[in-house]
Amino acid sequence: MLSVEHLSVMIGERQVLKEVSLAIGSGETHALLGPNGSGKTTLLHTIMGFPRYRVRQGRIIFQGEDITGLPVDERARRGLALAFQRPPVVRGVKVEQLAEVCAATGGDGGPIGPLAESLGVVELLAREANAGFSGGETKRTELLQLLAQHPYLAMLDEPESGVDLDSIGLLGRAIARLLGKEERPLSHAVSGLIITHTGRILQYVHADRGHVLMDGSLVCSGNPLDLFEHIEQHGYAGCMECAVCLQHQTPA
Numbered sequence: 001m002l003s004v005e006h007l008s009v010m011i012g013e014r015q016v017l018k019e020v021s022l023a024i025g026s027g028e029t030h031a032l033l034g035p036n037g038s039g040k041t042t043l044l045h046t047i048m049g050f051p052r053y054r055v056r057q058g059r060i061i062f063q064g065e066d067i068t069g070l071p072v073d074e075r076a077r078r079g080l081a082l083a084f085q086r087p088p089v090v091r092g093v094k095v096e097q098l099a100e101v102c103a104a105t106g107g108d109g110g111p112i113g114p115l116a117e118s119l120g121v122v123e124l125l126a127r128e129a130n131a132g133f134s135g136g137e138t139k140r141t142e143l144l145q146l147l148a149q150h151p152y153l154a155m156l157d158e159p160e161s162g163v164d165l166d167s168i169g170l171l172g173r174a175i176a177r178l179l180g181k182e183e184r185p186l187s188h189a190v191s192g193l194i195i196t197h198t199g200r201i202l203q204y205v206h207a208d209r210g211h212v213l214m215d216g217s218l219v220c221s222g223n224p225l226d227l228f229e230h231i232e233q234h235g236y237a238g239c240m241e242c243a244v245c246l247q248h249q250t251p252a
Contacts, residue, residue, distance in 0.1 A: 001026045001191040002047070004152055007058035009039075009046050015152065016042045016218040017057065025151070027189035029179050029205060031196055031224040034213035035236045040195045044155045045046055046185065047193075048082045063152065077105070079152030083142040085161055085195075088132045093139050096125035102148035115147050119174055125248045135162030136171075143174045155193045160201045173206025179205060199228045212236075 007015035016039045024030050034040050044223040046053040047060055049072040061066045067075055090098070099112045116122045117139045130138050139159055147152055159175060160168050179192045194201065202224060210224025214236060220227075 001063060001189075003059075003061040003194075004043075005046070005059045005061065006068070007043075007046065007060065008056045009042060010054045010056050011042070011052060014055070016053075016216050017046065018220050020213070020216075021058075022211055022218060022221070024193060025208075026193050027180065027191060028208045029192035029194065031194050031199075031202060031207040031210040032197065032213060033210055033224070033227060033231065034195055039216040040213050041157055044082060044193065044195065047155065048072060048080060062157060063104045071105070076149075081099070081146050081149050081154050083139075083146055083154070083156045083159060085157040087130050087138055087142055089128065091128055091131065093129050094126055095129050095144070098129055099125075099141075099144050099148045102145045105149070112144065112148055114199035115144055118177075119144050119147075120170065136167035138163060139163055139167070139171055143171065143178065147174065149176050151190065152188060152190075152191070153191045157195045159194065160196065160198055167198055169204065172201055175201065176205050199224075199232075202228070 004020060004022050007017055007020045008015060020039075020043060032040050032043070033153075042053060042244065046055065048066070049070060051071075055068055062075070062078060062080065065078070067078065096112065099116070103112055111121070112125075112240075116125055121137065121140050121144055124133070124137060124141055133141065133208075139162070143159075156175065160210070161170055163171060180190050180192065192205070194205070194207065196202065207224045209221060210227045210250055211221045212219050213225060
């Protein structure tokens with residue numbers, strides 16, 4: 001589904017990503033771990049094509065096509081989707097309008113009512129997107145748009161961030177539905193790339209593989225739950241020295 005090959009990325013004059021390579025198969029979900037400032041959000045935004053992030057080296061291959069030079073809208077039309085950690089307020093645009101556009105262009109064009117009801121956001125449909133929303137409401141309306149779009153690759157930047165414990169279960173089940181981790185028919189396989197700090201979302205969404213990004217470099221890959229267990233015990237400082245990371249070390 002996605003192949004990132006030796007990707008080096010600049011923001012202004014600063015290099016943020018350093019020859020990052022990873023591959024996500026069709027229907028696979030990967031978790032991306034790492035300390036703050038390590039480049040995780042930069043990787044997602046670069047894959048999505050935001051112009052602030054300048055690719056200095058490497059390629060992004062999506063479903064066999066080199067999309068490195070494509071603008072954001074073309075990537076979205078091909079089935080890439082991103083849920084922001086802190087989505088912007090969109091004045092003058094209602095949540096319902098955004099979801100309907102997603103359903104018409106990327107999804108099946110069906111009604112969004114049942115999706116909104118399942119996420120508990122029916123009362124938010126007539127409001128301006130993200131204006132005055134709580135953390136949980138913002139995350140749920142973002143997921144409404146992704147579910148309506150029905151992408152081939154869904155990227156989620158810290159979906160549990162700013163969400164109370166009662167809402168995490170609802171979000172987790174919605175993400176599992178989005179990624180086809182529940183027993184339901186899908187018209188196509190959906191892959192996922194999820195940034196998570198707490199790992200709580202992985203209680204609801206099975207991740208096939210985890211990656212640790214530190215100082216702009218992908219230092220290791222392996223079982224995400226094993227990686228989380230070690231990080232919780234020892235922190236990221238000793239990550240590259242642990243047995244798990246040494247076993248799954250990704251060559252530079």
